[in-house]
Amino acid sequence: MNMRFSVLASGSTGNAMYVESERTKLLIDAGLSGKKMEELFQTIGRSLSEVDAILVSHEHSDHIKGVGIVARKYNIPIYANEKTWKAMETSIGPVQTDQRFHLETGSNLSFQDLTVETFGVSHDAADPMFFVFHENNRKLALATDMGYVSDRIKGTLKEANALVFESNHDINMLRMGRYPWNVKRRILGDMGHVSNEDAALALADIITDKTRHIYLAHLSLDNNMKELAKMTAEQVLLEEGVTCGTGGVLLHDTDPYHPTSLQIV
Ligand SMILES: [Zn+2]
Ligand SMILES: [Zn+2]
Numbered sequence: 001m002n003m004r005f006s007v008l009a010s011g012s013t014g015n016a017m018y019v020e021s022e023r024t025k026l027l028i029d030a031g032l033s034g035k036k037m038e039e040l041f042q043t044i045g046r047s048l049s050e051v052d053a054i055l056v057s058h059e060h061s062d063h064i065k066g067v068g069i070v071a072r073k074y075n076i077p078i079y080a081n082e083k084t085w086k087a088m089e090t091s092i093g094p095v096q097t098d099q100r101f102h103l104e105t106g107s108n109l110s111f112q113d114l115t116v117e118t119f120g121v122s123h124d125a126a127d128p129m130f131f132v133f134h135e136n137n138r139k140l141a142l143a144t145d146m147g148y149v150s151d152r153i154k155g156t157l158k159e160a161n162a163l164v165f166e167s168n169h170d171i172n173m174l175r176m177g178r179y180p181w182n183v184k185r186r187i188l189g190d191m192g193h194v195s196n197e198d199a200a201l202a203l204a205d206i207i208t209d210k211t212r213h214i215y216l217a218h219l220s221l222d223n224n225m226k227e228l229a230k231m232t233a234e235q236v237l238l239e240e241g242v243t244c245g246t247g248g249v250l251l252h253d254t255d256p257y258h259p260t261s262l263q264i265v
Contacts, residue, residue, distance in 0.1 A: 003114065003135045003265040007164055008040040010144070010217040011256035012062050016040065017142055017164065018259075021135045024114040027054045027076070028131060028142060031062040034069035040259050048074045052111055055103065056080035058128035058145065059088035068092030071099055079103040081118075083127035105129040119156045122147040124191040132156060138265045139210075141165075144218040147190040149202035157206045162265045164254070165203060167216040167233065168193035169223035177223050193218065196229045200236030207242050207249055213263060215252045226253045 001022045008016040014032035018025070018041070025046070030037055041048050054076050057063055067088070071078050072095070079101045080088070103109055105120040105127055117132040123145045133140040141157045143149075144166035157163060174184055174195075186192050194202070203214060216229045230251050234244045244251050254260060 002138050003133060003140055004262045005133075005140055005162070005164075005265065006044045006259045006262050007215055007217060007254040008044070008259040009036075009256055010164075010215075010254035011219055011221060013221065013256045014065060015063050015144065015218065016066075018044065018046065019114070019133050019140065020046075021112075021114040023112040025051050026111065026114070026116070026133075027051045027070075029057050029063040030054060030066035030070050031060075031064060032066050034066050034073060037066045037070050044259050044262055048076070051076050053101075054078045055116065055131060056084055056088065057130055057142075058123065058125035059084050059091065060125055060145070061091065063145075064088050064092055068095060071095060075099070077101050079109070081105050081127050081129060084125070084129075087126040117156070119153060121145060121153065122150070122190055123193075124186065132160065133265075135265075140265045144168075146194050147192050149194060149198065154202060154205050159208050159210050160206070161210055162213040162215070162263065163203070163206065163211065164215040164217045165199055166194045166218045167196045167199040167224070167229045168218050169195050169220040170225075170228055170232070171195045171197065173228075174220070174223040179222070187220075187223075193220070196224065196232040197236060199229075200233040201240070203233065204237055204240035204242055207237075211249055213250050213252060213265075215254050215260065217254045219254070219256075221256065 017028040141160040
């Protein structure tokens with residue numbers, strides 16, 4: 001059986017992703033309430049009681065809101081790097097010592113048949129990192145909350161069979177929108193979030209003939225629309241010589257409140 005995954009929820013209202021192999025079940029971030037996390041698992045026909053570990057990308061509340069609650073209720077170990085542990089400690093509440101694990105940026109860790117590779121990103125958190133999952137020669141990558149996509153990151157993500165990739169905002173919608181200037185500057189800056197166009201340009205460098213599924217993720221509610229993100233990706237990728245749709249790369253939506261159906265990598 002190849003790896004499967006679901007983007008349970010994606011966006012500034014809360015992020016969570018589920019990855020499973022034959023022998024391992026992982027939850028990556030839990031940025032929604034405990035109750036909502038349970039609902040999301042129920043929708044994909046899985047249960048939090050089966051989860052082997054929670055991996056935390058960074059301490060922003062849209063990634064950790066339910067981490068402590070879920071870990072305590074279902075007795076799940078939490079993995080994060082040292083700086084993230086320090087930064088989220090007070091927000092997630094008490095966690096037993098035997099549930100605390102360190103996973104440093106740039107290191108790899110195997111959970112039975114599934115190996116997790118971590119990489120650092122440029123984002124305004126203590127030590128933000130994201131993940132590549134390897135199982136049985138298949139590769140799934142998760143990369144959101146990035147100010148820009150460096151060549152190093154592109155190299156790490158290359159050859160992935162499936163990617164969950166940030167396509168945060170449309171630059172014009174953000175510029176003309178209601179956000180105060182300092183917030184706009186943060187989002188547009190090198191430590192903020194990736195725009196639709198920059199996401200597509202980066203993806204054009206990452207996609208190889210092994211790449212089949214792209215999930216556009218962490219869309220801004222105020223400064224983006226699913227159709228616009230998809231259209232921009234399609235156009236830019238086409239200009240860069242990548243075909244989307246039948247026979248090419250399949251573009252998928254993600255949603256802030258509804259999980260994507262379990263996808264085989
Ligand atoms: Zn986020
Ligand atoms: Zn963030």
